[in-house]
Amino acid sequence: MDIKTVGVVGCGLMGAGIAEVCARSGYDTVVREVTDEVLEKGMERLRRSIGTAVERGKLSSEERDAALGRLRGSTRLEELADRDLVIEAVVESLDTKRELFRTLDAVCPPHTILASNTSSIPIIEMASATQRPDRVLGMHFMNPVPVMRLIEFVQAITTSEETLATARAFGESLGKRVIVAKDRAGFIVNMLLVPYLLEAIRMYENGVASREDIDIGMVLGTNHPMGPLTLLDYVGLDTTYYIANILFEEFRQSQYAPPPLLKQMVTAGFHGRKSGRGFYDYAGGEQPPKV
DSSP: OOOOEEEEEOOSHHHHHHHHHHHHTTOEEEEEOSSHHHHHHHHHHHHHHHHHHHHTTSSOHHHHHHHHHTEEEESOGGGGTTOSEEEEOOOSOHHHHHHHHHHHHHHSOTTOEEEEOOSSSOTHHHHTTSSOGGGEEEEEEOSSTTTOOEEEEEEOTTOOHHHHHHHHHHHHHTTOEEEEEESOTTTTHHHHHHHHHHHHHHHHHTTSSOHHHHHHHHHHHHOOSSOHHHHHHHHOHHHHHHHHHHHHHHHOOGGGSOOHHHHHHHHTTOOBGGGTBSSSBTTTTOOOOOO
8 A cells, every 4th residue: 555645633743743744745734723813823833844954955935835735734633534544643641642542533434544653652552542553553753843854653563564664664765763662661662761851850850960061971982862851841741751651661670669758750741842841940041051
C-alpha cells in the first residue's frame, strides 16, 4: 500500500511539526484540533516554522507555497475519513488516546493505518481499542520534528509486517532515519534518556553540583548538544514526570522513579520553557549556560 493522504490529530508542538514535514514531503495533509482558536494557534506555529526554513535557505518560496497548498486544518474528525494514514499527537493520556483511537476506527475506512506519536505508552493499549489492531503502530517523532532526523517506530504484537513496511517507506519518504522497537513502555529513546534525566535531577537535588556545572559537564564532557537540565526545560518537566511515572509503573525499577524535586516543580507549575520557569527562570531573564 502507498500512503498518499495523511491526517494528524493535534496541532500542538508535535502535531504541527508532523503536519509540516508531511506537507513539505508532498502529502495531502489534514490537521485536526478541538477548537478553531487552538487550531489557528497551531497553524500559525506551523507557518512560522516554514517561514524560518525559507529564511535559512532550506526551502524556496515556491516550495513553501506548495507545502501550504497541500495542508488544511479542521475541527472535525470526520475530515479524516479519506486518509490513508492518521497520526495521533494529542496529550499523553492513555484514556484520551484510547477514546480517540476508538473514534478514528469508526470514522476511517478499513485500509487506514492508525499511528500514535506517544513517547512512552505501549501501543497495544491503543490498538486494542480498535477493530484493526494489525494496522496500528507507534510512530514516535523527535522534537523539533522538522529538524530531528529520527522516527522511532513501535511494532505491537498485533502490528502486521505489511503495516510496518508501509510505515517504514512513508517515514523514509519524509527524509527521516527509521528505527524499530518492540512494544515496551519507553521504547528505545526514552527508556535510555529518562533515567539519565532523572539522575541529573537527583544530582542537583542532592547538592552534588550546580545546575550550570551539570549542564556544562555533559555538553563539554560528552559532546551532547545541551545539558540534561536544559533539555528537561525544553522537553517539559510535566511531560518528563508523566513519562517517568509510566515507566516506573511498567517496570518497578528505581531508575524510573521520579525524584521528589521533579514532582514538586511540576506541582508548582514550573514546567520549563513553556511556563517561563523550570530549572532556569526564563521569565526572570535567566538562560542556560553558554559553552
